[in-house]
Amino acid sequence: MRAFLSLVSGAVFGLGLAISGMMNPARVRGFLDILGDWDPTLAFVMGGALVVMAIAWRVQKAMHTPVVCEEFHLPGTQLIDGKLIGGAALFGIGWGLAGLCPGPAVASLASNFVPAAIFVAAMVAGMVLFRVTER
Amino acid sequence: MPGFPEAQPLEGLIGGLLIGLAAAIMLLGNGRIAGVSGMTARTLGLTKGVPWSIASLFVLGLILGAGVHLIFVGPIEATFAPGWGWLVAGGLITGFGTRMGSGCTSGHGVCGMSRLSPRSLIATGTFIGAGMVTVALVNAFGGGW
Numbered sequence A: 001m002r003a004f005l006s007l008v009s010g011a012v013f014g015l016g017l018a019i020s021g022m023m024n025p026a027r028v029r030g031f032l033d034i035l036g037d038w039d040p041t042l043a044f045v046m047g048g049a050l051v052v053m054a055i056a057w058r059v060q061k062a063m064h065t066p067v068v069c070e071e072f073h074l075p076g077t078q079l080i081d082g083k084l085i086g087g088a089a090l091f092g093i094g095w096g097l098a099g100l101c102p103g104p105a106v107a108s109l110a111s112n113f114v115p116a117a118i119f120v121a122a123m124v125a126g127m128v129l130f131r132v133t134e135r
Numbered sequence B: 001m002p003g004f005p006e007a008q009p010l011e012g013l014i015g016g017l018l019i020g021l022a023a024a025i026m027l028l029g030n031g032r033i034a035g036v037s038g039m040t041a042r043t044l045g046l047t048k049g050v051p052w053s054i055a056s057l058f059v060l061g062l063i064l065g066a067g068v069h070l071i072f073v074g075p076i077e078a079t080f081a082p083g084w085g086w087l088v089a090g091g092l093i094t095g096f097g098t099r100m101g102s103g104c105t106s107g108h109g110v111c112g113m114s115r116l117s118p119r120s121l122i123a124t125g126t127f128i129g130a131g132m133v134t135v136a137l138v139n140a141f142g143g144g145w
Helices: A002-020 A025-032 A041-062 A082-098 A102-107 A113-134 B009-030 B036-043 B052-073 B084-100 B105-114 B118-140
Strands: none
Touching (some): A002 B052, A025 A041, A025 A082, A041 B105, A082 B118, A102 A113, A113 B036, A113 B084, B009 B105, B036 B052, B036 B084, B036 B105
16 A cells, blocks of 8 residues: 555656646756746745645644554754755756756656656766765 | 746646645655655665655656656656756766755755755755856856756
């Protein structure tokens, strides 16, 4: 059941990304281009997602366990350090260069396989590189 | 949209509501954060924590969801960066940065900000700011696309 819910969650996420226009790197880049022809679409996407999730967090507080798993596994750390900010800054640079973040990049394997696969392969290489340097 | 001829606020809002619903299903159903960078890393065995079935099926679902759009709704409009150099550089830095910063637009942006997590609010402000500076610099040096 939990595997099935994961698949459903991923599929609804992918469909949402496709409808939202966020699988178009030029449009995402347009949101980041505040000094040029700014495209506010991403703000509407984020707004819609935040409204639903804000409600979900209120529901979560009233629940003792998730519906199909034994317990909640949620990030508990409050640490704000150079790793968090440096990592986020690096991600922002990559996002600005290609107009892709991990979700739309993976989902684009279905629609634009070649450029998506190039980005995802490089992204995985970056993840591996971080894991190696972390030690 | 007045003043922003390229914007698609309605499609954006509908897509955003679905993304929120997807994250809510993962949170309330499986008790986990729907973070794509973390789920991808877990699927490839680069981290531990989330059961592999949950991570890998979520990632597979992302691809299937886009496929559902292609079959039942229509083509997905997309203009990619001109040339593989942008994709390789962007991908490498995105992969490294999302692992180092423990999340991306989904984990920090959607799930963390809606929880008012200080870490996620700071991370999201940082990556949006860094993205805006990057695009401005690329444009300033004539590399805009």
